[in-house]
Amino acid sequence: MKSKGISGKSIEYVANKEGIGPDCIAEGVSSGKVVILKHKKTWLGVGQGLRTKINANIGTSPDVDDIELEMQKLKAACENGADAVMDLSTGENTVKVLEQVVGRSPVPVGTVPIYQAAVESIEEKGALRKMDPEKLFGVIEKHAKCGVSFTTLHCGITMGTLERLRKNPRKSMVVSRGGAFLISWMIANGRENPLYEHFDRVLDIAGKYGLVLSLGDGMRPGGMADSTDSAQLDELLTLGELTKRAWEAGVQVIIEGPGHIPINEIAANVILQKKICHGAPFYVLGPLVTDIAPGYDHIVAAIGGAVAGMNGADFLCYVTPSEHLGLPGIDEVVEGTVAARIAAHAADIGKGLRGAVEWDFMMDEARTRRDWNAQKKLSVNPSRFEKIRSKAVAGSDDVCTMCGKYCAIKTVEKYLKTKVIC
Numbered sequence: 001m002k003s004k005g006i007s008g009k010s011i012e013y014v015a016n017k018e019g020i021g022p023d024c025i026a027e028g029v030s031s032g033k034v035v036i037l038k039h040k041k042t043w044l045g046v047g048q049g050l051r052t053k054i055n056a057n058i059g060t061s062p063d064v065d066d067i068e069l070e071m072q073k074l075k076a077a078c079e080n081g082a083d084a085v086m087d088l089s090t091g092e093n094t095v096k097v098l099e100q101v102v103g104r105s106p107v108p109v110g111t112v113p114i115y116q117a118a119v120e121s122i123e124e125k126g127a128l129r130k131m132d133p134e135k136l137f138g139v140i141e142k143h144a145k146c147g148v149s150f151t152t153l154h155c156g157i158t159m160g161t162l163e164r165l166r167k168n169p170r171k172s173m174v175v176s177r178g179g180a181f182l183i184s185w186m187i188a189n190g191r192e193n194p195l196y197e198h199f200d201r202v203l204d205i206a207g208k209y210g211l212v213l214s215l216g217d218g219m220r221p222g223g224m225a226d227s228t229d230s231a232q233l234d235e236l237l238t239l240g241e242l243t244k245r246a247w248e249a250g251v252q253v254i255i256e257g258p259g260h261i262p263i264n265e266i267a268a269n270v271i272l273q274k275k276i277c278h279g280a281p282f283y284v285l286g287p288l289v290t291d292i293a294p295g296y297d298h299i300v301a302a303i304g305g306a307v308a309g310m311n312g313a314d315f316l317c318y319v320t321p322s323e324h325l326g327l328p329g330i331d332e333v334v335e336g337t338v339a340a341r342i343a344a345h346a347a348d349i350g351k352g353l354r355g356a357v358e359w360d361f362m363m364d365e366a367r368t369r370r371d372w373n374a375q376k377k378l379s380v381n382p383s384r385f386e387k388i389r390s391k392a393v394a395g396s397d398d399v400c401t402m403c404g405k406y407c408a409i410k411t412v413e414k415y416l417k418t419k420v421i422c
């Protein structure tokens, strides 16, 4: 594939960041297995052979519509290691929020254009079913012009997918918000998905602005009972076909994936996505490996994210402790971001990514030396480290309150230094 908008400079930049040769990046891009997201004067590589990346979702809702709060969440997510952010605003002034997010974000920004198209259509015309497809294409182009790097578009839902869903009903029918807007419009109007029907138009816009398409999974399962079912796979098959069309047009593609899936199905889901979508980067939303832990869904998603990443997923969307309960606040954004980073790093160790486990080796050595300053610097969240460590200094400050004077490391160190006489 000859990607539109990919310069030699961007390949060099990504190669430097990843610590691998530019030829590998160029080869990944030309095969479609690596995408490069552009943001202002920086680039982010996502895909096979690269560090597993994480995304943090921010954005207003109709009930919590506070731009300044979202800016603080943006800052918190980026300071804690988010590689990308998605603005999922559905509050009153989505345009203003997006401009500020793009303007202030140091990392690539993604959006789901149907949110704005649906919200504005409901406000202007009183009903989602009255949304003009022109509105949707207009919003996609506006986001691209505004400087958005990637957009989620649910191009793979077709009338055939809906028929499959009807014949094989789920416990949780549709949980994707963008998917729900689109499906409701299709059913109300008895019309095919405009993003599927006019996919060439989507490609024209993406090609013109260098926008990366994140082909959405509107049929992602919303619970353990619905995982890897016919509607999910139907959409995935279509996404595989659309991926080829996008590559023929020189447009970069990421494929979005589930969702809620039992841990034993994650590897199969990654294999299916990679095979059906010809190796395009896989962006997983979690996945969540159980449905019974509201308040702890960042942990649930980190378990799924680590397993998915280890099996080849390239990009993890964070989940916060507020998932299924409400819009996250700043603390939940931090928790979600750190949990996703841990999952991504664990995945990179499992993938055998060069340089990943060396970070752990440094921590192991600092622990053995009881070098608390080095441990803090190496920790994924130094402020959390400091908070707990400050309350855990034992009598001797080179141990901690866990074992105190019986510090295992210190004890063995002392005896290993003793000459053994037989």
Ligand code: SF4
Pocket (backbone or CB within 6 Å): 370, 398, 399, 400, 401, 402, 403, 404, 406, 407, 408, 409, 410
């Ligand atoms: S006191 Fe126990 S937990 Fe603390 S550093 Fe020593 S061995 Fe580790």
